[in-house]
Amino acid sequence: MLIGDVARRSGVSARMLRHYDSLGLVRPTGRTEAGYREYSDEDIRRIFHIESLRSLGLSLRDVGRALDDPGFAPSELVDDLVRRTRERIAAETELLTRLRRIGAAEPAGWEDVLRTVALLKALGSKSPGKRQRAALSSAEGAPVPVEALVEAVLGEKDPNVAGALRWALARSGGGVSALLAEGLDSPVAEVRERAVQCLAEMPDDEAAALLRDALAHPDAVVRGHAALALGARGVADAVPTLVDMVVEEVNDVDAADALSALAGDPASADRIAALLVDRLARGAAGPSVRRRLTQALADIPGATASRALADLSHDEDRGVALTATYVLRMRDAR
Template structure:
């Protein structure tokens, strides 16, 4: 069978068939009287086996070994090819993610693209000092939405140096609500990560950051407390928020700040009665330290005289004296 016929039958180009011949992978069994390649049915069968193995990622030399050495460990070779393929896919995914980050900043010029690339390199591969410098240089971006926010968030949440972390947090606060989705994507992370997220959200004004802060109200006290206080400083005075502040008072978690927030809320925004009721409910059958903190919190509320009067007969003399003092002020 002449080379052109083999090419038509197999779909392998004449050029590739000649390459197979030169490398010794597939040489025709015979030649014609005029020295043309003449392929036998056995040669054609070997060609089909070659083409079946090539899509697995084998080199031509490995294809030849697989066909010529029946003892070759196919499982080991296939496992290696699988790992090499995974490595290539991972590298391609990293490249795609990098290109996407640069593209998402909407660079108008190559200078813009180079600026973003330089920042990404500093954030991922630089020292803490370089990451801090990259965050401070964010002001060089023509607009805030041209900052690589996701990379800033990832670097900030992992940054071990507090000075660099502060600079990164400042850059994210400056980015505003554009940073909120990237921050909340890590909301289920460890406590240190959650604390940094809350600290940043507290500095960002807007509906999205407020909604994001609300999801931390029922978290661990170290996380819930700053989120609660940040919400209290905004025009968010829901029953859920008031309950969270009361829990802080009862638990002794930044209770002075929580009591101040309740006092401010009842003075400026909501009637004091629901807050007083919630505090009295928390004091019911509570230990002495809890009752004392609640009495002190009641002292910051308007119209709390009747509630304080209940504690003037408290079995603990310190609580009774404190309630009496607050009533006489």
Template sequence: MLIGDVAQRSGVSVRMLRHYDKIGVLRPSARTTGDYRVYSDGDVERLFQIESLRSLGLSLAEVAAALEDSEYSPADLLDRLIVGTEERLAEEENLLRRLREVRTADPQRWADVVHLLPLLRGLQSASPVRRQLSAFGMNDDDASRLARPLAEAVLAESETNTAGALRWALRRTGDAALGALLSALDDTDPVVRRRAAQALADLESEAATAALTALLDDPDPAVRQRAALAVGPRGSDAARPVLLRMVIDDVADVEAAEALGALAAHRGTVDEVAEQVIAELDRRPVGDGARLRLAQTLAELPGAPALAALRRLREDEDPNVARSATYLVRLATRA
């Protein structure tokens, strides 16, 4: 049969048959003297096999592999198809939930629906670029109306740049997404709690600060650290031991030292915090890298005790500590 006959009988377009020939999935057994494609009965049978496999959701590459490789496992293939179908069903359920949320947002005009739906689809896209563009495409009103799905997108996001864009959009909702973020704090997955803590850190309301303060006792150290960096500068003294431990353990020590300084200044406890840092420094043996970080932390604590300690450290046995203390004293006295 010529290509037109095959197309008419199979329902597969001539264009698609030519594409199959080009990529090698289905090449006709012969050609006429005029170079027309001639398909045998076996070719037609293979075509129906191709279309049957494609109807299951296989890509053309998978179809080719299944037809050419005698050891290609149908069971493995079916398992992958089942997983893929389950994922698509989950996406459809997700879209249904999003549509209900658009309805909850009470759109007044078709233009509102037409505007909001692409943003929702973008948030649930498999492409991080599309998710990012969706976040950047929201105005303040969009973000507020889509606060919950936006929060859910933040909690699910693993790509760093996209996560930043989503949090940027979420900040524009104020406390509209607070409920979704607070619910995530009970999640058994520490990664979800970390994302929730990061998002809450961008909110400056009393409710967000209270939630972050509660996270200072979270079993996951990364959650505690994120919370401490956020609420320390807001004056939560409960963050002090976490921040000090971060300096000692070399975990975002510069940020932790700055947060300690801001905490002490906010509460008027600069000398008290300085004495705690000095006591911890004195317990560390020479050569312990934590001593250098603790010495540098003293520079974030203006006042007599911190300056006196730095002057004393200019004669420290550890040359790195001594050099750092000399430099920091010089800076402090110039000021």
């Protein structure tokens, strides 16, 4: 079969077939009397093998080795191709993400594009100072898409930079809370904690709703941050979790302060006191737990708390009894 016929049937151009010949990949078995290349069935089969291997991303050099070297181990080459393909996909995905973010910033001209690119690069810098300056610039209105800020804050380990990023997010407008909520489902504990910390500083109603949902999160750290944030907003749903934090000695001082702030009216105060008393009544509560619960009761106003403190002033644990007695005296002196 002549080269033109081979090109039509194989889909490989005559020019490429000549290139294969020059490289020694496919040398036609024969020549016509006029000197034209003449391909055998075996030659054509080799052409299809070459094209199949090229479709995997092999170079022509690697294709030649694969077809002609009896000792060639394809597994190593395939592993290398997998690695290179993953690297290429990661690079292309990063580029696509950057382009989308630049588009989301709605640049009016190339100056805006260049500024956004510079800020995105600064957010990914190894220098905490550069990252912090980029975050502060965003807070002042620089064109940084919220998706980039969310990604940056969820991965930020430096507390100063993280604080600047949270501030920038709080000033960035709507749509942030939903993006942060995705971080609550991260398999990485640190990312979950950063996500809930950011939500705690979001002023919108969507963030408050997400924080309420987070009270049932399987991660105790997430539940704790959500409860403290909701307590500061005056949301009574946080009370049971705050009581648990006192019992478990997890930010127990902050939790007790939040309970005190939530006990602003008699009904709320009695409800909180009743929960604390219930935990005191459980037999599993050890001495240190009972002391923390007593200290928490000290800041809860109302008759329920006072009656509980009166009972605790006769407690077998001297530390509990002394704390309760001192608190009662202070109440009487008011």
